[in-house]
Amino acid sequence: MSGRKTTGGCLCGGVRYEIDGPLAPPSACHCGQCRRYHGALGLYTLAPSERYKIKGDRNLAWFESSPGIRRGFCRVCGSKLFWERIGSGQLDVTMGSIDPPSGLKIVKHIHLEDAGDYYDPPSR
Amino acid sequence: MAQSGISEGGKGAVRATGHCLCGAIEIEIRGKLRDVVVCHCGQCRRQHGAPPSYTSAPWSNVTVRGEKNLKWYQSSAQARRGFCRLCGSSLFWEPVGEGRVAIAAGCLEKPTGLRTVRHIFVAEKADFDEITDGLEQLPHSMAAVTA
DSSP: OTTOEEEEEOSSSSSEEEEESOOOOOEEEOOHHHHHHHSSOEEEEEEEGGGEEEEOGGGEEEEEEETTEEEEEETTTOOEEEEEETTSSEEEEEGGGBOSOOOOOOOEEEOGGGOOSSSOOOOO | OOOTTOBBOOSSSEEEEEEOSSSSOEEEEESOOOOEEEEOOHHHHHHHSSOOEEEEEEGGGEEEESGGGEEEEEOSSSEEEEEETTTOOEEEEEETTSSEEEEEGGGBOSOOOOOEEEEEOGGGOOTTOOOOSOOEEOSSOOTTOOO
């Protein structure tokens, strides 16, 4: 896995990234904040921030969605890209922004207590 | 700048309300809402970061407040996507010339009274995207299903 490189970016191409090395097993977040922001579940994997190379930084907008947490999106096309606990040294990246194939599977569902009422959340 | 298609809402009782994550954009829908459809196409996946869940309504039944914060991105010749320029929340997908707008179910207040009924563009599904709910799956669009 050490030689692995992941690439991805937003819909318009205004923001692109590369991540060196392995990615954490992804999770699906059902919380109200993620569902409101994404219009979808929040599907994220994770890697240390220093393993990212981000191009098009001027197109990347950050929104502090709760104290110490910020979400990064492309200001041109609105694509959702990053979630960060500020100062953690780690950066979450949306599964949907990764150039396919990701080679990953969703391994857990979180915040099921806050799931939407318009679908049946998985029991796991 | 005024956005064509945005109206002051239709007649009748309010069916649903919603807002973006930061609250700068509020929406109100009167009349009926379509059942929820999950789209697995590559464009939706990138823009939302995951396969989105959309309901739909005629524009004439939708009221938008805080419209100056609503930014549109023309993602293809057929459609544009509306999101909040402040917080990035995805709210709308608008097919050109149909007089309707698809509304992200995630922005609506509970109880939504909505049910998910099918998955579309399953032929474009990503490798990490597993459908386990047993609902109908269409390989591409749902031309026969309208608002």
